[in-house]
Amino acid sequence: MTELNAIVDTAKAAFSEAATPADLENAKAQFLGKSGRITELMKGMAALSVEEKKSLGAAINLAKQAIEAALSDRRQALAEIELLAQLQAEALDVSLPGRQRGQGGLHPVTLTTERIEAIFGSMGFDVAQGPEIEADWFNFTALNTPEDHPARSMHDTFYVEGGSDAAPNLLRTHTSPVQIRHALQHVKQHKAAMDAGLPMPEIRVICPGRTYRVDSDATHSPMFHQCEGLWIGENVSFKDLKFVFTDLCRTFFERDDLVLRFRPSFFPFTEPSAEIDIQFQNGPLAGRWLEVAGSGQVHPNVVRNMGLDPEKYIGFAFGMGLDRFTMLRYGVNDLRLFFDGDVRFLSQFQ
């Protein structure tokens, strides 16, 4: 009997030492397997008397049951340990923040464009678009800049396929061709009414967009942004240009003290022409004049190319640099920053 008790104790110890189910099955074999210790004892009973078989058999059975119970306890314990380990390995930390998509924002030049569209919108201006690959006629000729005109050399640009050999298509050098495109469409739209003697509704439009020149330094980029403005009617004068542009700049820069200067200049498509400078009265830019646009009274030849009688219709136009306006508003000193796509720079405008 003491031998049986010793076997049971050894089995219990072996089971509790087994660290994995495989270890446990090996330990089980030592006691309950074909040549395990309990099995061997039972085999040995064959030689015993009936009486001895009865009492020893009962004792061996008890020992066997005790070993089986210890085995099943350990099996359960190991299964629980395994489950716990698995749960831990696959644990989801529900307190972690979910994966987020980075939120983008509008480019500073787009912010400026939208702001300018809103300000002009409040003054009754439409917004028009034109193609970036432009025909020579719209970019130059219709704007009173014939083929041999020296002003063309200031607009060195990228020529592309299409058009004629003498006048290939090009990446537009300014947004001014949209003046012509928009005016022609406007006149066509209102032709029937005008033929019937009704006055033409005024043309009041801005045309923002990308423009191209062969130019590259801190304040020039081969691709840049302009916004054209055009107001044509029967009685639109230079005074209206001064009012509209002054109002635009004061609203855009949120400075009532902003002073504008219209400096005489030359553009083939306007007569007279002026460059517009702004002067800041206060702050870090106080006293400085900064050129922000070209402008003028639309030349009679251009009015004619719009399909209108220059004796009857008159107006003004301007072309402003959107990148310039953006640099001034945010105090950016290098234009190239706008086009590098560096998130550290761009995220500051969100």
Ligand code: DAH
């Ligand atoms: N297109 C001119 C340029 O890019 C700017 C300009 C000047 C536009 C006078 C105008 C204007 O509409 O009237 O340099």
